[in-house]
Amino acid sequence: MLQQQGSILVVLIYVDDLIISGNDHAVISTFKTYLHTCFHMKDLGTLKYFLGVEVARSPTGILLSQRKYALDIVSEAGLLGCKPALTPLEQNHHLALANGRIIAQPDKYRRLVGRLIYLCFTRPELSYCVHILSLFMQQPKQEHWEAALRVVRYLKGNPGQGILLQHDSPLQLNGWCDSDWASCPLTRRSLTGWFILLGPSPISWKTKKQHTVSRSFAEAEYRSMATITCELKWLKGLLCSLGISHNQPMQISCDSQAALHMAKNPVFHERTKHIEVDCHFIRDEIVKDQIRPTYVPNNTQLADILTKALGRSNSSHICA
Structure with missing residues (x-):
């Protein structure tokens, strides 16, 4: 990535395939001309296909x-x-x-x-x-x-289902986190799932088994909040390096009232010493106004699809 006098040039490289992007067409053209002088290259024009991912453009945005x-x-x-x-x-x-x-x-x-x-x-x-x-x-x-x-x-x-990156996105990060407590019948470890949107567009998601056994539903949910907070902070830094400022608090939607109380109320920390590191980590980010946890009902939790097998109606609603 190169930043100079307000111009940003970003190059994604995978072996001998490149995606060149930026906010200045003149800088992009100059860079491609320079590459042609150094290597034998073929310019395929506007991105349409890359490593199995199809890119389609419309007035609404970009579909991957x-x-x-x-x-x-x-x-x-x-x-x-x-x-x-x-x-x-x-x-x-x-x-x-x-x-x-x-x-x-x-x-x-x-x-x-x-x-x-x-x-x-x-x-x-x-x-x-x-x-x-x-x-x-x-x-x-x-x-x-x-x-x-x-x-x-x-x-x-539906083989063509994909991700729509909307062109009118407000570039505001917000996350949804969920957990399935003690879901593994063999180890009784909980499952964490988180889903991050940039405006209305999904950009990051993950399903992962937690490293330790959580002794309560609230603890499992709280560990999910800690995980998504780390990812949100990293994405915020990435946006900043691309020249996109992000001054507003990042909202985290969680369906556990107990986990939200633990995050917002220091009094609860005395009986959660076994997760003290995560408690202080999230609490510090709330105090700095970096994140803002909010409650959402179970039936509107987007991250549900990452922690359990859903029925037809719930699955269709989330994927719509």
């Missing part, structure tokens, strides 16, 4: 999708003629406790899940199910293989 990649997955699995599934994963599944036979070709399962992991780049609704399926790479069983094929059947229904 992996339609061709998703259809390749469906074709490789031999499910082009199948009936689409309405949701990626069955609700109230018990995949961690599956006791069926180990499949004969585990490499096929590993390859399929590996391809699905890359598809999460533009499909946040797949993060939870791919996280669950990736837990069984060592010895996948028949139930796991059938669950993976259900994800493929879900892709068949």
Whole structure:
């Protein structure tokens, strides 16, 4: 990245592929001319396709999708003629406790899940199910293989689903965090999910098992708040380096009243010494007016899709 006299030039490099962007066309042209003098290069013009990601422009904004990649997955699995599934994963599944036979070709399962992991780049609704399926790479069983094929059947229904980066975004960061307390039946560790929007556009999301066992629902939710606070601070610094100021507090939406009380009220800290570091970390950011936690009801929590398998109505509402 180069900043000079109000002009910003950003170059993304992956092996021998480059994306060149900036706010000054003259600077971009000069840089491309310089590259042509140093290397044998081919200018493909406006970005349309990069590492499996399709880029489509419209008056509304920029749509990032992996339609061709998703259809390749469906074709490789031999499910082009199948009936689409309405949701990626069955609700109230018990995949961690599956006791069926180990499949004969585990490499096929590993390859399929590996391809699905890359598809999460533009499909946040797949993060939870791919996280669950990736837990069984060592010895996948028949139930796991059938669950993976259900994800493929879900892709068949809407392979072009993607991320819309709206052109009229206010460039205000806000996050949604959630946890599924003690969701792993084997380790009783909780699952953290967070979802970050830049204005109305999703830009960052993740599903991850927590490192330690949380002894209460509030503690699990509070650790999710600590995780998303770190990500928001990093994104704020990234925007700043791109010349985008971000002076307003970043809003965090959480569906746990207990976790919000712990964040806003120091009196609660005395009985939460086992999570003292996270308590003080979030509390300091609130005092500095960097973040502003707010409560949202369970039925409007966007991050729900990253921590549990949802039904058709909730899944459709979040993905809309």
